[in-house]
Amino acid sequence: MGAVTLTGVRKLFGTMEVIKGIDLAIADRELVVFVGPSGCGKSTLLRMIAGLEDVDYGAIEIAGRDVTELAPALRGVAMVFQNYALYPHMTAYDNMAYGLRRAGLAGAEVDKRVRATAAMLQITELLPRRPKAMSGGQRQRVAIGRAIVRNPEVFMFDEPLSNLDAALRVEMRSQIARLHRELQATMIFVTHDQVEAMTLADRIVVLNGGRIEQVGTPREVYHRPANIFVAGFIGSPAMNLLPANLHRGAALELGWGTRVTWTAAVPALPDNAPVTLGVRPERVSLCDAARAQASGEVTLAEHLGDETILHLKVSDGVSLTVKAGGDVAALVGDRLHVAFDLAGACLFGPDGRRIAPD
Amino acid sequence: MTAVPAIERRRPAPGKLWQSLLYHAVMLTFAAIFLLPFYWMTISALKFNAEIFANPVSWWPDPVRWENLAQLFMRDDFPFLRQFMNSVFYAGSVAIAVVLSCSLAAYAFGCLRWRGRNLVFALTICALLMPTIVTFLPVYLAWSRLGLVGSYWPLIFPFLLGDAFFIFMLRQFFLGVPRELMDAARLDGASEFRIWWQIVLPQVRTALVIVGLFAIVYTWNEFFGPLIYLQNREDMPLSLGLFTFQSQRATEWSISMAGSFFTAMPMVLLFLLTQRLFQQGLTTSGLK
Numbered sequence: 001m002g003a004v005t006l007t008g009v010r011k012l013f014g015t016m017e018v019i020k021g022i023d024l025a026i027a028d029r030e031l032v033v034f035v036g037p038s039g040c041g042k043s044t045l046l047r048m049i050a051g052l053e054d055v056d057y058g059a060i061e062i063a064g065r066d067v068t069e070l071a072p073a074l075r076g077v078a079m080v081f082q083n084y085a086l087y088p089h090m091t092a093y094d095n096m097a098y099g100l101r102r103a104g105l106a107g108a109e110v111d112k113r114v115r116a117t118a119a120m121l122q123i124t125e126l127l128p129r130r131p132k133a134m135s136g137g138q139r140q141r142v143a144i145g146r147a148i149v150r151n152p153e154v155f156m157f158d159e160p161l162s163n164l165d166a167a168l169r170v171e172m173r174s175q176i177a178r179l180h181r182e183l184q185a186t187m188i189f190v191t192h193d194q195v196e197a198m199t200l201a202d203r204i205v206v207l208n209g210g211r212i213e214q215v216g217t218p219r220e221v222y223h224r225p226a227n228i229f230v231a232g233f234i235g236s237p238a239m240n241l242l243p244a245n246l247h248r249g250a251a252l253e254l255g256w257g258t259r260v261t262w263t264a265a266v267p268a269l270p271d272n273a274p275v276t277l278g279v280r281p282e283r284v285s286l287c288d289a290a291r292a293q294a295s296g297e298v299t300l301a302e303h304l305g306d307e308t309i310l311h312l313k314v315s316d317g318v319s320l321t322v323k324a325g326g327d328v329a330a331l332v333g334d335r336l337h338v339a340f341d342l343a344g345a346c347l348f349g350p351d352g353r354r355i356a357p358d
Numbered sequence: 359m360t361a362v363p364a365i366e367r368r369r370p371a372p373g374k375l376w377q378s379l380l381y382h383a384v385m386l387t388f389a390a391i392f393l394l395p396f397y398w399m400t401i402s403a404l405k406f407n408a409e410i411f412a413n414p415v416s417w418w419p420d421p422v423r424w425e426n427l428a429q430l431f432m433r434d435d436f437p438f439l440r441q442f443m444n445s446v447f448y449a450g451s452v453a454i455a456v457v458l459s460c461s462l463a464a465y466a467f468g469c470l471r472w473r474g475r476n477l478v479f480a481l482t483i484c485a486l487l488m489p490t491i492v493t494f495l496p497v498y499l500a501w502s503r504l505g506l507v508g509s510y511w512p513l514i515f516p517f518l519l520g521d522a523f524f525i526f527m528l529r530q531f532f533l534g535v536p537r538e539l540m541d542a543a544r545l546d547g548a549s550e551f552r553i554w555w556q557i558v559l560p561q562v563r564t565a566l567v568i569v570g571l572f573a574i575v576y577t578w579n580e581f582f583g584p585l586i587y588l589q590n591r592e593d594m595p596l597s598l599g600l601f602t603f604q605s606q607r608a609t610e611w612s613i614s615m616a617g618s619f620f621t622a623m624p625m626v627l628l629f630l631l632t633q634r635l636f637q638q639g640l641t642t643s644g645l646k
Contacts (some may be wrong), residue, residue, distance in 0.1 A: 022613075050541075050545065050547075051544075052544065053544075054542050071544070071546075071547075072541075072545045073545060073546065073547030077545065078545060079541070079545055080539070080540070081538040082538070082540065083536060083538055083543065085536065085538035085539050085542040086542075087539060087542070087543075087557060088539075088559075088560075088561065089560040089561070098543075098546050098548075099545070099546035099547060102546050102547035102548055102552075103547055117407045118501065146542075150546075
C-alpha cells in the first residue's frame with residue numbers, strides 16, 4: 001500500500017544543500033506532519049517525494065517501488081497546494097476530471113468518480129462553477145476533491161490551510177482528519193502551525209536546516225523533545241529554557257543562583273556541568289515569596305480570557321513565560337514569584353540533546 | 359435631529375482652474391498637429407489632383423470626388439485589393455507565428471528550470487542589440503540558395519523561430535503565472551507541451567493578444583523585408599505596393615492618398631478598439 005521510505009535523501013540548489021540526508025519511514029495509512037521554521041526544507045522535501053523536485057542523492061520508495069526517477073504522475077501521489085492551484089479557466093468539475101482524463105479514463109468513469117467524490121465532500125453544487133466564483137473554503141474543498149478523485153496511494157498537503165481564516169481553518173482541519181479516517185490513506189501534511197501538527201498527526205517530523213530533529217508522536221515531541229531546538233519550537237508559548245549547572249546529578253543551580261532538587265536519572269556528567277532546564281509554561285506557577293524559586297518583573301501580560309500568558313524578566317538575559325489562569329490580573333511592571341513543577345521538566349546536556357528524562 | 363450647517367461647497371482654487379485650462383489647450387494643440395496629416399490625407403483622397411495643390415489651400419474638397427475611391431479598387435496598375443489581402447495574410451501569419459513560437463520560448467524561460475537558462479535568455483536578449491541589416495546579406499543569400507526569394511517564406515518563416523523582443527515581453531507575463539498551477543498539472547499527468555497549451559496559455563490570453571497586435575502593426579508597416587524579397591506587384595503587401603505605385607505614378611496624388619487612407623485605416627481602427635491592451639503592452643515591455 002502507501003508506505004513511503006526515504007533513504008539518504010539530499011537536495012542541492014546550486015552549491016547550497018537544502019536537504020541534508022533524510023532517512024524516514026512513513027507507514028501505510030499514517031498521517032505524518034512535517035513541521036519546522038520557514039526555510040527548513042519541509043516543502044522542498046514534500047515536493048521531492050511528489051517528484052516536483054529532483055533528488056540529488058538517495059532514494060524514495062512509495063508502496064515498495066523506487067520512484068526516485070519517476071514522473072510525478074506515475075508515483076501514485078496527489079497534492080493539495082497552499083494557494084489551491086485550481087485551474088482558473090476550468091470549472092470545478094473539469095479541475096477534478098483533468099487528471100482522470102490525462103490518465104485515459106473513459107468519460108463515463110470520469111463522470112462517476114468526479115460526482116462520487118463531490119458528493120462525499122458535499123461540493124456537488126460547486127461543480128459547474130469556476131474557482132473565481134468560489135470562496136476560499138470552497139476552493140480548498142475542490143482542491144481536496146481533485147486529489148481524492150485520483151485515488152492516490154499518498155496524499156500530500158502543502159500548508160493547505162494557511163490562506164483560510166481562523167474559523168474555516170478549524171473546520172477544514174477536522175474535515176481532513178475525517179477524510180484520513182474514511183480514506184485510510186497515507187497522508188503527508190506540511191505546516192508551520194503547531195496546532196495543526198499536534199491535532200492532525202499520527203507522527204510529527206520536526207525539521208530544521210534541512211535535517212530531521214525528531215520524529216515522534218505529538219505527545220512525544222511535546223513532552224520528550226529530543227533537543228533544545230524541538231523544545232523551543234514545539235509548543236506555544238514555547239518551553240522555558242533556563243541555564244543551569246548540574247551538581248552530582250542531583251541538584252540544579254539555576255542561572256540566578258537558586259538551587260532545586262533534580263530527582264530523575266541523568267547520565268554521568270562532570271560535576272557542575274552546564275545544562276539547560278526545560279520547563280513548559282504551564283508547569284510554572286505563581287506563588288508567594290516564601291516558596292519562590294524565581295522572581296521577576298512582568299514585561300508583557302497577554303490576557304487571553306481563559307488564560308493569561310505572563311513574560312517575566314528573571315535576571316539579565318533570562319526570561320520566563322508563565323501560563324496562568326484567566327483570572328490573574330498582573331500588569332506590566334508587577335513583580336511576581338514563581339515555582340517550578342519539575343515532574344514534567346526536561347534536562348538538556350551541554351550539546352543541546354535531552355539527557356533526562358530518558 | 360440637528361440641522362446641517364449651510365456651508366458653501368468647496369470650489370477648485372483659481373490657480374488650479376487656469377492650470378487645467380492651459381494643460382488642455384496645450385494637449386489639444388498637439389493633438390491637432392498630429393491629426394492634421396490624417397485630415398489632409400483624407401480630404402486629398404476626395405479631391406482633383408489640381409485641387410490638392412491649389413493656392414489658397416482648400417480645406418474641404420469641392421466637389422467631393424467619391425469616384426477616386428472607386429478608381430482605387432479598379433486600376434490594373436495598382437492591384438490595391440490584392441495587395442490589401444497580401445498585407446492581411448502577411449500580418450496575420452506573422453502574428454500567429456510570433457504568438458506560437460515566442461510563447462513556447464517564453465514558457466521555457468519563464469516557467470521551466472534548466473541549467474543555463476539565464477545564460478541562454480541573456481543571449482536571446484542580446485539578439486535585440488543586433489541590427490537586422492548586419493545579418494541581412496547572409497540571410498538573403500541563404501533564402502536565395504533555397505530558391506524562395508519572391509515568396510513570403512523569407513518574411514514569415516523567421517518569426518516561427520521566435521523574436522527576442524516578443525519572447526522578453528511574454529516571459530514577463532509568464533513569470534506571473536503561479537508555479538503551483540504547473541505543478542498541479544504535472545501531478546495530473548500533463549506533458550510540458552500540454553501544460554503550455556492547456557494550462558499556461560489560457561492564463562496569459564491578454565498577453566498573447568497584445569503580442570499579436572504588436573506583431574500585426576509591425577508587419578503591416580514593414581517595408582524593407584518585402585522590398586528585398588518580393589518583386590511581383592501582385593505579391594506585394596500594401597506598404598510596398600503603395601510605394602511602388604507612388605514611384606510610378608508620381609502625379610496621381612488623389613489615388614495615392616486614397617490608397618494611404620485605406621492602408622492606415624485598419625491600424626487606426628485596431629488601435630482605437632484595443633488601445634487599453636496597447637498601453638498595457640507598452641508598460642509591460644518598458645517601451646514608450
